[in-house]
Amino acid sequence: MAPVRLSNSVLGSFRAASRRSALWRRACLYHSYEYNQAPPFPPAESAILSAALAHVPTHGFTSGALTQGARDAGYLDVSTSLLPRGVFDLIYYHLVTQRLALKDSVQFLAEGEKGKSLSIEAKVRSLTLARLCANEPIIHRWQEAIAIMAQPTYAPDSIAELARLADEIWFLAGDQSVDSSWYTKRASLSAIYSATEVFMTQDTSKGFIETGKFLDARLEDVMKIGGFFGAMGDWLDYTGHSAVNVLRSKGVRI
């Protein structure tokens, strides 16, 4: 008995250790409540970038903003060489920090506490709006950022970051789907988010009411399309089975 237990405990501790190291290594690949994620940018870079973001409303997404940021952070003009992708690093910093800030900026009441809790769709809507509002201070410069993100060199990173944002929103909304809708949900939210973001750069209404309306309309479209395809799927499934059964009743060996 004893050797068995020993081997079990040894095996167990080994398993735990290996799992921990694997988790530590892939900390960025999935959500974990138990392990703190490493900060996404090294300290020197984030000092320059966060200072540079303050200059974006006046200088736009340009190397001028980076230079000003480097000076504010106590560095020299030349220190912007620390950012290998230049202005895109500034945009990327904004995207990543705003995505990570989402989990602290939007809080939902715990389920069942107040009787009625928000539906997942409503949570997705408020999270998306919260993320869009984070662009508000720099929205008049955001078209420059979109142009830079669309450059072929940077497009893969930008699209990956959009996918991560969509994933973050669905995760924070409490979506637990494990079927193919996992993909369609994220894909459709990515499309909606990017469309709404572009709409917002042209929105002149007070408090971006029009952007909110636009977002609602797009979400509604997706519900309708999703409902249509869902019903279509049900109908095809039913008709297919019926056809097979009819054929079987006629003696066809299927």
Place this chain on the structure above:
Amino acid sequence: MNMQASKTLFRRQLLGGLKWRRTAREPYRCFSCSIRHEQEPSPSKFPQDTAGTTHFGYETVDEALKEHKVGAVFSSVASSYDTMNDLMSLGIHRLWKDYFVRNLNPGANPLTSSSDPEKGWNILDIAGGTGDIAFRMLDHASTINNDAHTKVTVADINPDMLAEGKKRALATPYARSPRLKFVEANAEKLDMIPDNSVDLYTVAFGVRNFTHKDVAIREAFRVLKPGGVFACMEFSKVNNPLFDAFYKRWSFGAIPLIGQLVAGDRDSYQYLVESIDRFPSQTEFRDMIQEAGFLVPGQGWEDLTGGIAAIHKGVKPIR
């Protein structure tokens, strides 16, 4: 008697032949063992394997001798330097140098820098004798950033290369301006440059020839201001094995030949390709920069033309 003599002679010849065959025989080696591999002195990547010696191409030479030998190489190639570079790299070295300078974006734009006590950047171009990088830096600062104050100090250990640079400077607007200065100096002992005084330290295709690379990088760390940048462009390792095979063929086959035909100096260009092959890989050199205390941006280097050359950067941390 005669018969006897010829017999012994024949035997001797046979014996001698056997003996000869035995000495010339290859050392024992089969595919499953590595005895032969161990017998050969393995070429190591870093200089300073044993105290007092370093590498000069594939040769191992006395440390004191390397400086002298490199000096001889560059003295002999100084006048045909540009023609040779164009022929060897098919003109691509100009694109690399342009990109290197454009990416560093030298010069403080007076429109964005409102209240700066010290105007312009202080750039130190090491091993830049012919002024290739220096003139590009000054051109970029003046025309792109409208900065008429950025200074470049060109330092080179070789007076012949400096003379070539001074000659070329006469054709630029910077020849008699205080913005361009030529200094004869060893990159490992920059005594005339005070601590924390340089914004940007550049060395393009020079680190390879230093006797002690680590000492030179530490010296760069000393002269740079906190936040200053060490930028180095150097030949490196090609990533794609297919392209590497082609590149090796070109560098070992064509370059010494071009050197012989155009510059009349095969040995110098043989040294050039050997020293390129000897230079540490991207990751090794990145680690050397980090060891000196620099922060490296991103992965630490940027490959040019599939890794034939690479730009390494390091930023001196503040505080």
